[in-house]
Amino acid sequence: VKKTVSIVGASGYTGVELVRMLLRHPLVELKHVYAFSSAGKTVAEVYPAFTKTTDLAFESIDNLAGDTSDFLFFALPHNESQKIIPKFFGKKKILDLGGDFRLKDAGEYERYYNAAHTAQELLPQAVYGMPELNAGTIGTAEFVANPGCYPTAAILALAPLAKNHILPDNVSIVSLSGVSGAGRTPSQKTHFAEANESVSAYKVGVHQHTPEIEQALGILAGKKITAAFVPHLLPITRGIHTTVAIHIMNNYTLADIRSMYAQFYSTAPFVRLLPEPPRILDVNHTNYCDIHIARDEHADTIVILSTIDNLIKGAAGQAIQNMNLMCGFTETAGLA
Amino acid sequence: VKKTVSIVGASGYTGVELVRMLLRHPLVELKHVYAFSSAGKTVAEVYPAFTKTTDLAFESIDNLAGDTSDFLFFALPHNESQKIIPKFFGKKKILDLGGDFRLKDAGEYERYYNAAHTAQELLPQAVYGMPELNAGTIGTAEFVANPGCYPTAAILALAPLAKNHILPDNVSIVSLSGVSGAGRTPSQKTHFAEANESVSAYKVGVHQHTPEIEQALGILAGKKITAAFVPHLLPITRGIHTTVAIHIMNNYTLADIRSMYAQFYSTAPFVRLLPEPPRILDVNHTNYCDIHIARDEHADTIVILSTIDNLIKGAAGQAIQNMNLMCGFTETAGLA
């Protein structure tokens, strides 16, 4: 008998990607999709791509109180899930795709998200859900905070260095994201004629994913890691590319470093170490994170490149990977 | 009376951009456009965009020997201009848009371009043509080597730091380029279905523009600068974006740094210091280089962002800017 799951905030790009993937998942049944403004419409009315594939309709979030699903996904904007999750905590398994429960330090949250945190008592209860780092803990968790899209690509790019204590205290991370990362609400920045044939950096030094990257790498490294994080908007729909150059790695050969990565990810089904620079093209519509490590000999610099699909490994796919672990399913179920 | 100019290698993307711009230039007359495979065809036959705007036809490069123009532009692939330029050196003013005469060190050339240099005696004669650095020298030069596209954006991004002796010895430069930078010859990498909706790094640590960046910054800084240069291919036609993060700038406030840039570029007509991160959109089809400087306070890091149109400020436009200086025209003639 299949587990029943529901999604709170199912009508955004992340939510609807989750709908798509859960409808195909062999071990769960998607029961309810709750939404705000789309409530009352069928999924196919809002997203014609779903015509003939599901009869599900978005329900008002008011119906959530009576939900009987075994598992709840939350795909809400910042500051929203913290208002609802406390009501369900301890009653059923919960996975939050938003940013409210990723940071252990409420001060950091308030600083970067420009909002108060009203459910700080749950912060210690939330397990950060990056299976490549802590699959075991996730496997026994009742409440998992799914990583952000940028952090997923950045942390996976650097985790082996952090774990092997060769990540410098300060690291610069250049990330490029497709426009779907900005969500479904139109804005000047995501207007086709403004985003197309262009690229620009934004939120330099103040992006809310910065402390999340620092927290995860800091835990692995056992020391404080400070990241200068520079996100850029790219004229593509999906995908994230991360580039990190680290100087003075001269005690380590390229083979040493590659071997660290191979070992670190030896049991990770969704990390691929490629012999060439990864292309966003090759990870789109998949749950893979592709990583390539190069060494610029003349500059004594290691360059790490990683790619993910921001909506899959950076959101819905990783959420299902976490759900699989939390429910005792095969980690890759529904994700191949 | 107008100066007469001709272009050798006029049928590639850079060459034809030069044709477009020179046809509009008020002070010169474009006499001959020499090409290899396109010889015998009109410009409009190869590029329909030129229909009704010019009757010029590509001539065989064999006709070049009898050329009587005052000024010659060379827009040839690597390793080609070094075979021809020596025949004209000293006889007329020359501007080379290719890579053959940018590096002073022939060994560096041979290492990065994988080819012998057969005109090394001219290397000391070639003036590196970046007007923002050395307009005076260009103004009296007979032979100018036009900078590469990536170096233009990278050097302009970092020159004020180098000049003010606060550029570190080692710097990592992340650059993003549109596909036109790869030229007009089709390849798997530039095939629409492979480049579109993707992004990937390439030639990490071995790109031929690396020593050019190091040379220019080293001269400004008065010390050896080593660059870890990571170029990426973007799914746009035109434009380059450069991102550099420099840690430990804590003796300098953001205002200090911005003030250095403002002073350094106070007389540069084509550099714009913007209050927000620059967008490729805003420089495309112009000769501008847009620069923005941000400071990530929590990471003690200065982030410098620059954008250019790779075919204009990164090639044909800068070539005309150099020609203007070499001919005693207003620097901005034909470029507004």
Added chain:
Amino acid sequence: VKKTVSIVGASGYTGVELVRMLLRHPLVELKHVYAFSSAGKTVAEVYPAFTKTTDLAFESIDNLAGDTSDFLFFALPHNESQKIIPKFFGKKKILDLGGDFRLKDAGEYERYYNAAHTAQELLPQAVYGMPELNAGTIGTAEFVANPGCYPTAAILALAPLAKNHILPDNVSIVSLSGVSGAGRTPSQKTHFAEANESVSAYKVGVHQHTPEIEQALGILAGKKITAAFVPHLLPITRGIHTTVAIHIMNNYTLADIRSMYAQFYSTAPFVRLLPEPPRILDVNHTNYCDIHIARDEHADTIVILSTIDNLIKGAAGQAIQNMNLMCGFTETAGLA
């Protein structure tokens, strides 16, 4: 001494393209740029591309009453210019880029634009400004209505057939437009992630440009022409492509038809008859309309293909072409 011109509604995509082109026009001086929401900001603040190229600032439309320019451009949304133009009619030369004064039949206007027309007395005074059809009339006009973007490409594609009385009474027109045609206000339809990697038809049979096409072709043909017009949104920023297939042309050879077009456009500086299907690429950022005529022998069908840049020949460029005629300038001034 230059003519002075001002723009009412200068901050949209059409308005700002007009700003760009008028700043470069050798015979006019751009005095005022009036706008609604952007009033008080410099042009460069709203469009960073204008940094260093102009100090003009958007002024409140309230200042318009005291305007002393010789010539006024109106680039306002539908239903707006009809409220203002009557105040200036007869006092200075006026060109309206909006849709309010293109249709002679107020009933058609009200049907297709879903709005009342409150300045119907001016409809007979407005000259429809398509120089390829009526340059003479435009040359003596005080008030010109600039054609819509789709109609420009469609009418130029079919005018020679209409004029030669071989256009059928009913014609189907398939048009493709870049997203800038939808203006600068963000919407779901023009959100990057919805428009990119897609294409879809819209407003089938009800698009407001339909009667404009029918009116112009009907006048040329001397009979009622009915157009089934099917516009589509394309994932490009600029450009319009029009495709018309007309069956039963068997009394005319391809040479006959091409000869009609060559004759009809023999004095039109901005129409180019190409030997191959036109590409949007070749007209973008120009005032050209490219046309190609093919004949499908086996199907007894003539296929006419045309392309324009929707913001130039489809808006700002054609407006300047009209202004040139109205002011007695060379038709191509400022447009090469």
Added chain:
Amino acid sequence: VKKTVSIVGASGYTGVELVRMLLRHPLVELKHVYAFSSAGKTVAEVYPAFTKTTDLAFESIDNLAGDTSDFLFFALPHNESQKIIPKFFGKKKILDLGGDFRLKDAGEYERYYNAAHTAQELLPQAVYGMPELNAGTIGTAEFVANPGCYPTAAILALAPLAKNHILPDNVSIVSLSGVSGAGRTPSQKTHFAEANESVSAYKVGVHQHTPEIEQALGILAGKKITAAFVPHLLPITRGIHTTVAIHIMNNYTLADIRSMYAQFYSTAPFVRLLPEPPRILDVNHTNYCDIHIARDEHADTIVILSTIDNLIKGAAGQAIQNMNLMCGFTETAGLA
């Protein structure tokens, strides 16, 4: 026990899409992937997206003679499959994705494909594989010719009109295709910088898919149908959009026409009749064909719009749909 299948010509875009889909198909086992230039390389070496998903390697087509699979797919360029298929005909089930066996009239083939047909004796044996038209015949076929991409979208758009005897003898079809339709071999036309931000028609009146469309519609209509077919290249990777406007439908209301379509496709799992114009976005990566019918009342015209993913419903997906029928599987197996 699963059926075993192999692919001849597996390294092009169509072939590799077939690999991707067959690897996920629950009822078959993909045994061999034969290729020409890629032989000897793993699928993942040629397409990094397959890393970790399959260990299959491309084999030389020389190995094909000893193939023991139950089912063979051919995804070869024109004129190639006719050389090989005769050797296997009658020995195992065969599906050809190329154009060699779609046309019943060898003269038409030779005219449109500019090549002789050397296996004409098999033309009567090949069943045209469009399940929405003839699922029954496909179900008992040993040899099926898979439709072309453009014909799939065009025929599905018009089949109900043909079947109901209201399709005119002459019809104009405007189709738009993504660049992957041109295959994997780079060319000037598919070079990113030439295809991007553009659109252009090509092969007007001479495209090889024309007689295929005419043949299928003619059979349904019971009369000769002549199509003026105008294909266009769009700057997207995947997808086809078809637009057909048919004048003088005044005996039929929109409801009549929609009802014909609903009935015609009542049992077709992959045709969706949408209430709004279809978007390529909604069919990409699926086997659906989306259709919308509009009526332009003022022009007495019915407009039919259809979309497919050219690599799925237009190639690999439809091939699997046909295989499912030929093997007695559920029609939708492996396609959801």
